[in-house]
Amino acid sequence: MSALLQCLSHTPLVGEVDPEQAVLSAVDGAIAAARARIERFDPELVILFAPDHYNGFFYDVMPSFCIGTAAHAIGDFGTQAGDLDVPEALAEACAGSVLASGVDVAVSYAMQVDHGFAQPLEYLLGGIDRKPVIPVFVNGVARPLPSFQRARLLGEAVGRFARGLDQRVLLIGSGGLSHQPPVPELATANAHMADRLKGSGRHLPPDERAARTRRVIDAARVFVEDPHSLHPLNPEWDRRFMATLAEGRLQDLDAIGNDELSALAGKSTHEVKTWVAAFAALSAFGPYRACDGFYRPIPEWICGFGSLAAEPATAA
Numbered sequence: 001m002s003a004l005l006q007c008l009s010h011t012p013l014v015g016e017v018d019p020e021q022a023v024l025s026a027v028d029g030a031i032a033a034a035r036a037r038i039e040r041f042d043p044e045l046v047i048l049f050a051p052d053h054y055n056g057f058f059y060d061v062m063p064s065f066c067i068g069t070a071a072h073a074i075g076d077f078g079t080q081a082g083d084l085d086v087p088e089a090l091a092e093a094c095a096g097s098v099l100a101s102g103v104d105v106a107v108s109y110a111m112q113v114d115h116g117f118a119q120p121l122e123y124l125l126g127g128i129d130r131k132p133v134i135p136v137f138v139n140g141v142a143r144p145l146p147s148f149q150r151a152r153l154l155g156e157a158v159g160r161f162a163r164g165l166d167q168r169v170l171l172i173g174s175g176g177l178s179h180q181p182p183v184p185e186l187a188t189a190n191a192h193m194a195d196r197l198k199g200s201g202r203h204l205p206p207d208e209r210a211a212r213t214r215r216v217i218d219a220a221r222v223f224v225e226d227p228h229s230l231h232p233l234n235p236e237w238d239r240r241f242m243a244t245l246a247e248g249r250l251q252d253l254d255a256i257g258n259d260e261l262s263a264l265a266g267k268s269t270h271e272v273k274t275w276v277a278a279f280a281a282l283s284a285f286g287p288y289r290a291c292d293g294f295y296r297p298i299p300e301w302i303c304g305f306g307s308l309a310a311e312p313a314t315a316a
């Protein structure tokens with residue numbers, strides 16, 4: 001029974017609109033360090049908390065949280081497509097344990113996931129099917145959104161389940177930090193887009209997929225020139241948020257409401273609830289020690305890009 005945590009921002013813009021080489025090299029260095037630590041740990045099971053961007057979860061039924069007993073990655077923005085290696089019985093047991101803890105997580109026996117899940121698996125493990133993984137969806141874009149507190153309680157419940165396994169468990173949180181790329185919203189969508197958001201977007205025609213990709217790339221190019229063309233990045237908030245997690249003060253976040261968080265750091269920063277869930281899961285193993293914090297505001301990727309690892313304080 002042991003655990004390692006790695007939280008990492010994701011971006012669909014890597015390779016499309018990139019920052020200068022020095023920044024890219026710094027990011028590559030942070031990811032390489034994370035990957036080396038994970039290799040040394042040699043996880044037997046990965047529990048991946050990640051969001052979706054209207055590729056797998058829609059307003060026909062939008063859960064706050066969902067555990068997959070099987071999952072397929074669609075391969076958006078150049079990420080790997082295919083099946084994740086989900087241990088079905090273990091994922092079922094995890095969902096049962098979380099429900100018994102009082103957190104009403106949904107389950108999916110055919111979860112569809114996007115770059116939010118695929119990118120960390122590729123960057124940190126070398127591919128989407130290299131290790132058994134329990135995928136845990138955390139709604140980070142579709143209002144109404146779960147709160148920091150509920151994300152923490154979800155993570156604690158998952159952590160108690162993981163602690164009971166005789167396995168080396170890698171906990172991953174994917175997404176964030178401050179950012180607001182152009183993701184459609186139901187409240188402002190036209191009839192066609194509203195239909196897509198309610199479920200017809202599950203199998204998007206290739207021309208619409210290409211237009212959607214193009215829209216994000218174009219927005220990034222404009223954002224680099226004009227930081228007010230989208231919600232500005234907030235490095236101060238991002239650093240404070242990372243320090244809060246590193247110092248084990250997860251409950252301090254409970255008081256921050258969702259509208260307040262959107263105003264502080266952009267409507268997509270709710271993805272950081274995956275970080276909160278992952279840290280809360282680690283806290284079920286006892287006090288932890290965070291390490292290798294990395295942060296850069298990267299307008300080319302429309303995000304505050306961060307990486308943070310942690311392990312139980314008792315680990316060697």
Ligand SMILES: O=C(O)CCC(=O)/C=C/C=C(\O)C(=O)O
Nearest residue numbers: 010011012053181182183184212
């Ligand atoms: O429908 C769309 O256009 C969605 C665009 C999209 O998927 C953007 C994703 C951005 C991130 O994942 C991110 O910056 O975290």
Ligand SMILES: [Fe+2]
Nearest residue numbers: 116175176271
């Ligand atoms: Fe995202």
